[in-house]
Amino acid sequence: MQARRAEMSFMKNAKELFLQNAREFGMYIALVVIMTTLTIMTKGIFFSPRNITNLLNQTGYIVVLAVGMTLVIIIRHIDLSVGYLSGFLGAVAAIAMTRWHVPVYLTIPLVLGFGILAGLVSGFLVAQMRIPAFVATLAGWLGYRGALQYATMAKGTIIIPNAAFNAICNDFIPDIPDIGILPGLHKLTLILGVLAIILFIISAIRDRRKMMRANKFRALSMNFFIIKLVFVSALIGVITLLFAKYQGFSWTAVVLLIVILLYNFIMSQTVLGRHIYAVGGNPEAAELSGISVKKITYVVFCSMGMLAALSGIMFASRLRSATTTAGQLFELDAIAAAFVGGVSMSGGIGKVTGSFIGAIIMMSLTSGMNLMGIDISKQYIVRATVLAAAVMFDVAIRRREK
Amino acid sequence: MAEATPVVEMRNIRKSFGAVQALCGVDLVLHHNEVLGLVGDNAAGKSTLVKVLSGALIPDGGEVFIEGKKVHISSPWGARSMGIEMVYQDLALAGNLDVAANVFMGREAVSTRLGPISIMDKHHMEQETQRLIDRLKIDISSVRLRVERLSGGQRQSVAIARATAFNSKVTIMDEPTAALSVAAIDKVLNLVRELKAQGCSIIIISHRLEDIYKVSDRMMVLRHGRKVLDCPVIGSLDEFRERLVAYIIGARNDFAEKGAN
Numbered sequence: 001m002q003a004r005r006a007e008m009s010f011m012k013n014a015k016e017l018f019l020q021n022a023r024e025f026g027m028y029i030a031l032v033v034i035m036t037t038l039t040i041m042t043k044g045i046f047f048s049p050r051n052i053t054n055l056l057n058q059t060g061y062i063v064v065l066a067v068g069m070t071l072v073i074i075i076r077h078i079d080l081s082v083g084y085l086s087g088f089l090g091a092v093a094a095i096a097m098t099r100w101h102v103p104v105y106l107t108i109p110l111v112l113g114f115g116i117l118a119g120l121v122s123g124f125l126v127a128q129m130r131i132p133a134f135v136a137t138l139a140g141w142l143g144y145r146g147a148l149q150y151a152t153m154a155k156g157t158i159i160i161p162n163a164a165f166n167a168i169c170n171d172f173i174p175d176i177p178d179i180g181i182l183p184g185l186h187k188l189t190l191i192l193g194v195l196a197i198i199l200f201i202i203s204a205i206r207d208r209r210k211m212m213r214a215n216k217f218r219a220l221s222m223n224f225f226i227i228k229l230v231f232v233s234a235l236i237g238v239i240t241l242l243f244a245k246y247q248g249f250s251w252t253a254v255v256l257l258i259v260i261l262l263y264n265f266i267m268s269q270t271v272l273g274r275h276i277y278a279v280g281g282n283p284e285a286a287e288l289s290g291i292s293v294k295k296i297t298y299v300v301f302c303s304m305g306m307l308a309a310l311s312g313i314m315f316a317s318r319l320r321s322a323t324t325t326a327g328q329l330f331e332l333d334a335i336a337a338a339f340v341g342g343v344s345m346s347g348g349i350g351k352v353t354g355s356f357i358g359a360i361i362m363m364s365l366t367s368g369m370n371l372m373g374i375d376i377s378k379q380y381i382v383r384a385t386v387l388a389a390a391v392m393f394d395v396a397i398r399r400r401e402k
Numbered sequence: 403m404a405e406a407t408p409v410v411e412m413r414n415i416r417k418s419f420g421a422v423q424a425l426c427g428v429d430l431v432l433h434h435n436e437v438l439g440l441v442g443d444n445a446a447g448k449s450t451l452v453k454v455l456s457g458a459l460i461p462d463g464g465e466v467f468i469e470g471k472k473v474h475i476s477s478p479w480g481a482r483s484m485g486i487e488m489v490y491q492d493l494a495l496a497g498n499l500d501v502a503a504n505v506f507m508g509r510e511a512v513s514t515r516l517g518p519i520s521i522m523d524k525h526h527m528e529q530e531t532q533r534l535i536d537r538l539k540i541d542i543s544s545v546r547l548r549v550e551r552l553s554g555g556q557r558q559s560v561a562i563a564r565a566t567a568f569n570s571k572v573t574i575m576d577e578p579t580a581a582l583s584v585a586a587i588d589k590v591l592n593l594v595r596e597l598k599a600q601g602c603s604i605i606i607i608s609h610r611l612e613d614i615y616k617v618s619d620r621m622m623v624l625r626h627g628r629k630v631l632d633c634p635v636i637g638s639l640d641e642f643r644e645r646l647v648a649y650i651i652g653a654r655n656d657f658a659e660k661g662a663n
Contacts, residue, residue, distance in 0.1 A: 210525060213525075266519065269521050269522060269524075270519050270520060270521055270522060271510045271512060271520040271521075271522055272518075272519060272520070274499075274503060274507075274510055274522060275508075277496070277498060277499060277503075278496045278499060278503075278507050278508075280496075280498065281496030281497055281498035281499055282494070282495065282496040282497065282498075284494065285493075285494035285495055285496050285507065286496065286507065286508070288478055288490065288494045289494065289507040289508030289509075290478075290479045290482070290508040290509070291507070291508050347498075348496065348497070348498030348499075349498055
């Protein structure tokens with residue numbers, strides 16, 4: 001009797017584990033399938049070290065927005081203003097360095113501060129004035145578009161001469177001096193990659209031990225665990241090798257790593273993250289439990305504003321200039337990345353890492369199809385199909401869960 | 403029995419909404435380890451009365467005493483810090499979070515504080531939640547199940563468990579059995595008995611007289627914002643029901659006069 005109950009409970013938990021992770025598994029599988037297909041169809045060019053490095057550098061400023069957008073959508077709002085806000089703040093950064101002669105190490109925190117300020121304004125409109133986020137941020141979209149045009153009116157394009165600033169999205173981390181082994185590979189990148197794999201395995205084993213102590217049925221699926229370890233380690237290994245074969249990790253990769261690790265940590269391990277999910281799941285319940293929905297809304301919009309500023313800095317750095325059209329439609333790319341990455345419009349569901357994968361999937365499609373010489377018109381249709389398919393998959397899984 | 407200090411005493415509570423007088427001077431007493439049933443027709447003032455106690459409404463007049471001390475309850479959060487917990491009719495749970503996260507919502511256990519960022523002690527919260535559902539004999543296979551995947555009865559149990567988890571003095575349940583299946587109702591009523599056995603003091607509002615009869619020690623009838631009956635639950639269910647209905651619909655209205663004499 002006892003044994004049967006334990007067995008039944010195990011089956012239930014195994015099913016639960018699969019259902020809870022079906023979305024994530026599905027997304028990783030989709031990523032692998034898309035990347036493999038594109039690699040075959042471009043005869044390997046897609047997966048070349050150079051292309052993958054470029055891909056990540058091009059996706060960087062969208063990923064940063066998608067991370068912020070994930071939080072905004074989790075609390076059942078939307079932010080349409082971030083594209084032009086990003087463009088405008090990129091122009092502010094350019095003006096600060098070229099006209100106000102602010103040094104680069106002050107320009108970056110200054111612009112990030114402006115981003116938080118912009119988030120405060122959106123937060124005020126949404127949380128305090130109770131204007132629907134769609135409308136409030138649509139106003140922002142118009143306003144920042146105007147601000148961007150005003151800022152770039154004099155010359156149209158503001159060239160940024162600062163080498164350190166332009167390095168953020170164009171250059172690579174330095175290598176250790178050549179000592180004759182592994183010629184042609186970026187050794188510091190390799191070392192960092194190996195360290196990352198070791199750290200990942202150690203922390204995964206520690207988490208599992210903790211889980212075993214808490215609830216042994218829960219952690220029993222050893223096979224799952226090993227598959228996950230091997231898959232993630234291989235993924236980190238392959239990515240590291242790709243970068244090492246080209247010019248090593250780019251600074252963009254470093255920035256993305258920091259942003260994603262930080263946000264993932266906040267969302268999964270801290271009280272703030274838990275409160276954000278609670279507000280998204282049931283705002284009334286959160287309020288009754290003593291969580292200030294208003295405060296959470298402010299925090300989320302401020303974080304979005306700050307990330308929009310970061311995105312603007314990255315884009316301006318990538319182009320080595322600020323242009324009149326910077327940031328155009330970034331917001332929609334970020335929203336699409338979040339939805340492909342499993343964030344739910346109904347609130348409370350979604351992960352930062354998912355949105356990252358979502359952004360990579362969307363950018364892979366663009367990059368691969370560009371390499372294949374597919375016309376831009378068809379590219380949009382393919383990307384539309386992938387977005388719709390991802391969301392349909394999501395809805396189907398969620399319906400089955402209930 | 404010697405008159406011990408009641409855990410809650412509300413005196414002459416008045417509250418009106420515009421021209422409508424919802425409560426016209428209602429008294430309520432709840433003793434330690436007692437289950438008080440609160441009944442009345444729609445708009446009799448039951449919900450208004452408990453909302454005053456739980457801090458959701460500020461009364462126009464009257465006094466509230468908790469364990470003999472006069473208190474001013476100005477918000478749900480304030481009520482909670484005084485040990486008054488409310489289980490809401492529409493279940494104040496977040497479906498996207500697991501059982502443990504819901505039990506600890508707004509009161510997360512913290513392991514480390516880094517300035518404004520507090521790291522949660524998830525392990526502790528899960529263990530405590532497991533202990534809680536074991537103690538209350540609630541049938542849930544894992545504290546990591548998301549609440550949206552639980553049945554209505556299980557959700558109600560989680561909501562009740564949450565209300566009693568933090569050494570509350572009084573637990574108020576507003577229609578805990580509404581919208582539940584018969585089997586689920588039994589489970590919830592068992593949970594109420596279990597809580598009483600463990601020393602909780604409970605106010606329970608229900609339209610289902612049967613439920614009140616099964617779990618309450620005493621009951622109170624409100625009609626048009628006035629208390630029309632306050633008596634121990636005794637006798638058979640049929641007698642009880644007949645008597646109660648008479649007061650609820652206003653066929654009998656002799657309690658207040660009796661009290662005055």
